[in-house]
Amino acid sequence: GAVVSQHPSRVICKSGTSVKIECRSLDFQATTMFWYRQFPKQSLMLMATSNEGSKATYEQGVEKDKFLINHASLTLSTLTVTSAHPEDSSFYICSARRRTGVRGTDTQYFGPGTRLTVL
Amino acid sequence: AQKITQTQPGMFVQEKEAVTLDCTYDTSDPSYGLFWYKQPSSGEMIFLIYQGSYDQQNATEGRYSLNFQKARKSANLVISASQLGDSAMYFCAMREGVEGSQGNLIFGKGTKLSVKP
Numbered sequence: 001g002a003v004v005s006q007h008p009s010r011v012i013c014k015s016g017t018s019v020k021i022e023c024r025s026l027d028f029q030a031t032t033m034f035w036y037r038q039f040p041k042q043s044l045m046l047m048a049t050s051n052e053g054s055k056a057t058y059e060q061g062v063e064k065d066k067f068l069i070n071h072a073s074l075t076l077s078t079l080t081v082t083s084a085h086p087e088d089s090s091f092y093i094c095s096a097r098r099r100t101g102v103r104g105t106d107t108q109y110f111g112p113g114t115r116l117t118v119l
Numbered sequence: 120a121q122k123i124t125q126t127q128p129g130m131f132v133q134e135k136e137a138v139t140l141d142c143t144y145d146t147s148d149p150s151y152g153l154f155w156y157k158q159p160s161s162g163e164m165i166f167l168i169y170q171g172s173y174d175q176q177n178a179t180e181g182r183y184s185l186n187f188q189k190a191r192k193s194a195n196l197v198i199s200a201s202q203l204g205d206s207a208m209y210f211c212a213m214r215e216g217v218e219g220s221q222g223n224l225i226f227g228k229g230t231k232l233s234v235k236p
Binding site (some may be wrong): 034038042043044046049091092093095106107108109110111112113 | 132152154161162163164166167169192210214223224227228229
């Protein structure tokens with residue numbers, strides 16, 4: 001299957017600092033990437049949709065100034081958690097949409113996730 | 120109303136037996152895709168299987184098969200010959216409007232599968 005990498009896998013930071021998470025599609029070009037947040041024992045919550053070359057689309061309730069998304073190329077999207085606070089501690093997962101060119105068969109592949117702990 | 124419903128928070132299965140994980144969905148869009156993902160304790164989401172709303176046959180991938188019943192709006196995952204490594208959370212997901220949409224997935228709450236030796 002397709003490979004999506006995410007870096008770092010784990011980060012611990014002090015309150016008030018900013019943290020950048022990178023998401024890369026390694027063997028395909030992804031015009032669309034997604035950022036999810038997952039709390040313990042819960043499902044994935046979509047935060048935003050990242051489109052290459054344009055602004056990200058944020059879900060309701062997600063602060064765009066808090067969670068900065070940049071989709072700089074067809075293989076890289078970054079999520080920056082600005083001025084992180086303890087309540088931002090969570091598991092963040094990126095996903096890249098692989099277009100197949102055949103109607104309805106696009107698949108979404110996920111990165112391994114980043115566990116953020118804000119002290 | 121929930122778009123994706125997984126009614127089994129937890130399931131147990133004996134090693135080497137088959138298990139069915141339930142998933143029902145709700146959409147008025149004629150074009151949609153259904154996905155199953157496995158999330159082991161490491162956290163990574165692993166794509167297992169896909170079923171398109173227009174697909175005539177049930178999808179199969181190795182030991183995984185999707186029992187697609189369109190009229191009932193169900194897309195149950197069947198795992199045959201369970202292995203200890205199958206113990207994980209399993210998420211059913213849907214993408215509506217496969218044409219010209221952003222394509223984000225809507226996830227169910229998941230089912231935790233435990234395989235007993």
